[in-house]
Amino acid sequence: MTPQHPPVPGVSARQVLARNIKRLRGEKGWSQEALAFEAGLHRTFIAHVERAGRNISIDNIERIARALGVEPAYLLTCHGASGAT
Secondary structure, X not given: OOOOOOOOOOOOHHHHHHHHHHHHHHHHOOOHHHHXXXXXXXXXXXXXXXXXXXXXXXXXXXXXXXHHOOOHHHHOOOOOOOOOO
């Protein structure tokens, strides 16, 4: 289990989500298109989410989390003392 860190001032939940998705996708060596396919979403939607430019539903957070092999809450949690995920 990864230690959880308190929210970082000035970093929104949307930014945390975006960073975590991008990092986990990169760790898997997946393109945005590959993640979109695995999650059943469109590539442009994934691109918007990764830029923190899209308000995302809990259902779509769950779909992305499932595709990445993590719990939805993991995507919304800061994973690093400096706020970097």
